[in-house]
Amino acid sequence: MPPENNPLTLLLRKLRQHARLDEADQQAVSALTHTVRKVEPGTYLVREGQAPTNCAVLISGFAYRHKLTGNGDRQIVSLQIPGDPTDLQSLYLDVADHSVQMLTRGEIANIPRSELQALSHARPHVARAMMVAILVDASIFREWVLNVGRRDARARIAHVLCEFAVRLDGQKLARGRAYELPMTQEQLADAVGLTSVHVNRTLKLLEAEGLIKRDRRNIQFADWERLQEVADFNSRYLHLAPQQTGA
Amino acid sequence: MPPENNPLTLLLRKLRQHARLDEADQQAVSALTHTVRKVEPGTYLVREGQAPTNCAVLISGFAYRHKLTGNGDRQIVSLQIPGDPTDLQSLYLDVADHSVQMLTRGEIANIPRSELQALSHARPHVARAMMVAILVDASIFREWVLNVGRRDARARIAHVLCEFAVRLDGQKLARGRAYELPMTQEQLADAVGLTSVHVNRTLKLLEAEGLIKRDRRNIQFADWERLQEVADFNSRYLHLAPQQTGA
DNA sequence: CGTACGTTTGATCTTTCTCAATAATGGTGG
DNA sequence: CCACCATTATTGAGAAAGATCAAACGTACG
Numbered sequence: 001m002p003p004e005n006n007p008l009t010l011l012l013r014k015l016r017q018h019a020r021l022d023e024a025d026q027q028a029v030s031a032l033t034h035t036v037r038k039v040e041p042g043t044y045l046v047r048e049g050q051a052p053t054n055c056a057v058l059i060s061g062f063a064y065r066h067k068l069t070g071n072g073d074r075q076i077v078s079l080q081i082p083g084d085p086t087d088l089q090s091l092y093l094d095v096a097d098h099s100v101q102m103l104t105r106g107e108i109a110n111i112p113r114s115e116l117q118a119l120s121h122a123r124p125h126v127a128r129a130m131m132v133a134i135l136v137d138a139s140i141f142r143e144w145v146l147n148v149g150r151r152d153a154r155a156r157i158a159h160v161l162c163e164f165a166v167r168l169d170g171q172k173l174a175r176g177r178a179y180e181l182p183m184t185q186e187q188l189a190d191a192v193g194l195t196s197v198h199v200n201r202t203l204k205l206l207e208a209e210g211l212i213k214r215d216r217r218n219i220q221f222a223d224w225e226r227l228q229e230v231a232d233f234n235s236r237y238l239h240l241a242p243q244q245t246g247a
Numbered sequence: 248m249p250p251e252n253n254p255l256t257l258l259l260r261k262l263r264q265h266a267r268l269d270e271a272d273q274q275a276v277s278a279l280t281h282t283v284r285k286v287e288p289g290t291y292l293v294r295e296g297q298a299p300t301n302c303a304v305l306i307s308g309f310a311y312r313h314k315l316t317g318n319g320d321r322q323i324v325s326l327q328i329p330g331d332p333t334d335l336q337s338l339y340l341d342v343a344d345h346s347v348q349m350l351t352r353g354e355i356a357n358i359p360r361s362e363l364q365a366l367s368h369a370r371p372h373v374a375r376a377m378m379v380a381i382l383v384d385a386s387i388f389r390e391w392v393l394n395v396g397r398r399d400a401r402a403r404i405a406h407v408l409c410e411f412a413v414r415l416d417g418q419k420l421a422r423g424r425a426y427e428l429p430m431t432q433e434q435l436a437d438a439v440g441l442t443s444v445h446v447n448r449t450l451k452l453l454e455a456e457g458l459i460k461r462d463r464r465n466i467q468f469a470d471w472e473r474l475q476e477v478a479d480f481n482s483r484y485l486h487l488a489p490q491q492t493g494a
Numbered sequence: 495c496g497t498a499c500g501t502t503t504g505a506t507c508t509t510t511c512t513c514a515a516t517a518a519t520g521g522t523g524g
Numbered sequence: 525c526c527a528c529c530a531t532t533a534t535t536g537a538g539a540a541a542g543a544t545c546a547a548a549c550g551t552a553c554g
Contacts (some may be wrong), residue, residue, distance in 0.1 A: 018339070049483075067393045070479040075393040089386075092265070092379045097386045097484040120378075121371040128368070131378060132339045134385065139336075139344045141388035146314045146322040149395040149440030153510075155316075184532060193396030198510055200534060216519085216533095232317040236296075237344040400542070431500060445542055447502060463551090 007036050007109040010083040011057045017241040018136075019129035028123055032116070034109040039102050045086050046100040054110045055087035061106015062182040065089075066190065067098045075148075076191040078140055079103075079164065083171050088134050091116060104182045136239045143237040148193040151232060153202045156192040158211070158231035161219060166235050178220040206230075254283050254356040257330040258304045264488040265383075266376035275370055279363070281356040286349050292333050293347040301357045302334035308353015309429040312336075313437065314345045322395075323438040325387055326350075326411060330418050335381050338363060351429045383486045390484040395440040398479060400449045403439040405478035408459065408466060413482050425467040453477075 012029050015021060021029070036059065039045075045056040045063060063080040077098065080086050086100045091113065120127035140163075147159050164181070168174040181188070185203065186196040194202075206212050211227045213220040221227060259276050262268060268276070283306065286292075292303045292310060310327040324345065327333050333347045338360065367374035387410075394406050411428070415421040428435070432450065433443040441449075453459050458474045460467040468474060 065389070067389060069393065069397050073397040075396040077389045077392045089382060091382070092375060093382055093386070093486055095483065095486075097486070098389055121375070124368040124371070124374070127371070127374050127378075128339060131367075131374075131381070134378070134381060135336060135338070135340055138381065138385040138388060139340070141385060141392060142312070142314060142324045142345055144392045145324045145388060145395055146316065148392055149322040150316050150320040185534095186532080195511055196532090197512080197534085201510095204534085236342065239340055239342075239344070432502095433500080442543055443501085444503090444544080448542095451502085 006030055007057070007059050007107075008032055008034060008111075010059060011085060011109075014083050014085070014133060015126065015129035018132040018239070019125060021125050021129060025123050025125050028119055029126060032111050032119065034111045036107060036109050038107055039105070041102050041104055043102040044099060045102065045108065046090065046096050046098070048096050048099045050096055051094060052087055052090040052096050052113055054112050055085055055091065055116055056100075056108040056110050057085045058082050059107040059109055061108075062103040063100055063106070064103050064183075064187070064191070065098050065100050074190045075193060076187065077144060078137065079160075079167075079191070081164075081167055081171060082106075082173060085133065087113070088116075088130055089137060091120075091130070091134075103187065132239075139237045139239060153192070153194055153198055154205060155230060155232050156194070157188065157199060157202050158206060158227055159233055160188065160191055161212070161221075162228055162231045162233040163238070165221065166238060166240075170238070170240055177224060178218060181217045181219050183217075253277055254304070254306050254354075255279055255281060257306060258332060258356075261330050261332070261380060262373065262376035265379040265486070266372060268372050268376060272370050272372050275366055276373060279358050279366065281358045283354060283356050285354050286352070288349050288351055290349040291346060292349065292355065293337065293343045293345070295343050295346045297343055298341055299334055299337040299343050299360055301359050302332055302338065302363055303347075303355040303357050304332045305329050306354040306356055308355075309350040310347055310353070311350050311430075311434070311438070312345050312347050321437045322440060323434065324391060325384065326407075326414075326438070328411075328414055328418060329353075329420060332380065334360070335363075335377055336384060338367075338377070338381075350434065379486075386484045386486060400439070400441055400445055401452060402477060402479050403441070404435065404446060404449050405453060405458070405474055406480055407435065407438055408468075409475055409478045409480040410485070412468065413485060413487075417485070417487055424471060425465060428464045428466050430464075 008030050012026060015029065046052060048067070058080055060082050063086055064076045065078045065080070066074050066076045068074055080100070090096050120130055147156050151159060165174060165179065168179055185199045189196040189199040192199070203214065207214055211223050211230060213222050255277050259273060262276065293299060295314070305327055307329050310333055311323045312325045313321050313323045315321055327347070337343050367377055394403050398406060412421060412426065415426055432446045436443040436446040439446070450461065454461055458470050458477060460469050
């Protein structure tokens with residue numbers, strides 16, 4: 001099957017964003033065993049406390065990583081968009097310290113963890129590319145600590161909206177200055193460490209200020225520049241590839 | 248110089264916590280070029296926005312990672328204790344997305360980033376060990392998102408105290424059920440996303456409850472079990488080595 | 495023995511949470 | 525295609541956690 005139709009093309013694209021992979025590397029990635037599966041919202045891709053046996057790459061749909069407190073409060077610690085390998089974070093850890101769950105319906109490609117490990121062992125460039133992907137994830141976690149720890153509700157929510165927009169854009173998934181936010185206000189609340197009630201009010205505030213427009217889950221960026229300012233958003237932490245280098 | 252006196256012994260110990268390194272691997276790590284330097288509190292080991300050129304391993308003393316919001320609020324995103332490589336987080340990233348600064352006086356071993364990269368390229372087992380170290384750091388970031396996003400002041404502060412205790416213990420740096428907290432209440436506040444005033448009151452609350460005892464910066468765990476409960480602390484996310492495997 | 499920094503305390507103000515009820519929406523079975 | 529149900533979104537009123545402002549107090553160190 002030509003690589004264009006291969007579910008792993010997405011993964012390959014992701015890996016090549018920051019590291020140069022030669023023909024053999026690319027071949028090896030494309031040759032990974034994988035099974036494609038359709039999944040419903042709520043499906044677990046990783047379950048806290050379990051030993052990870054494979055790595056799911058999101059082909060379509062959205063997912064989120066989260067942790068729970070002892071009394072059941074949820075905190076979403078990151079969002080995953082198509083192309084994201086959801087499980088590199090436990091590639092070499094024996095027990096998952098968090099869960100990953102589908103936000104929407106979608107498709108995933110499951111790759112045996114052992115194959116990824118073997119690949120990273122055998123091919124330094126691929127190992128490096130995976131490491132970069134992991135490091136970028138870690139950088140996003142750090143920004144989220146800042147977001148949740150030091151910004152007020154308005155900036156916090158605006159920040160998540162900005163991050164999502166920029167990441168979608170980076171994967172060529174955004175259509176213009178708008179997107180469908182793939183989550184409920186309650187889930188958004190869990191991402192920013194607030195209450196769904198307060199998220200609702202703050203969303204309306206952002207709208208009243210003319211920063212966004214909303215129609216159900218659809219978010220339009222009425223004033224992208226000012227929204228970024230309000231969000232205190234600077235995309236540096238996403239470590240976007242400055243330029244896609246050709247093959 | 249025998250490895251016991253080598254500043255890199257600490258790094259080696261860290262790397263070997265989760266991955267098996269053979270003789271040659273260990274040799275290679277011990278042979279890394281490095282310069283030891285004494286540093287004062289406040290010294291920057293990494294500066295946000297700069298291109299990292301070397302990786303500092305903490306030999307003695309404590310450091311912290313932090314980020315700033317646009318209006319100057321600081322959020323500490325993790326604490327570093329002796330043995331921690333402070334800079335693996337930017338091993339393959341071109342621009343540092345956060346700063347690392349010394350909390351106390353201490354000593355660091357600076358290793359050229361290029362050498363670490365070369366080492367990870369040449370030695371898969373070392374690469375894997377570094378990846379694990381990075382993954383554990385990432386796991387700690389995730390826990391901090393949860394801590395700051397979903398726990399109240401009392402639990403949050405207790406949680407940081409617990410984490411610090413367990414990590415010190417893991418490096419054989421704690422003397423019994425007490426330690427000297429190497430930071431001001433203001434810095435602790437920046438670590439938990441609160442005000443120093445509120446940290447002060449909460450610390451006194453924890454003391455009044457009989458969970459800790461304090462004398463200046465010295466923290467004693469008067470009731471370790473109950474403190475962990477209050478903190479909602481579970482060390483799983485630290486991914487501590489189940490057992491130190493012999494050479 | 496001052497001075498600067500860190501800690502402690504009080505009083506008041508804000509943001510965000512809670513609780514509760516009402517209104518939309520979307521999906522589903524008939 | 526329509527009525528019904530379960531979610532999700534919205535709104536209001538009151539409570540609480542934590543922030544802010546300001547001042548006093550300690551303590552280490554030059």
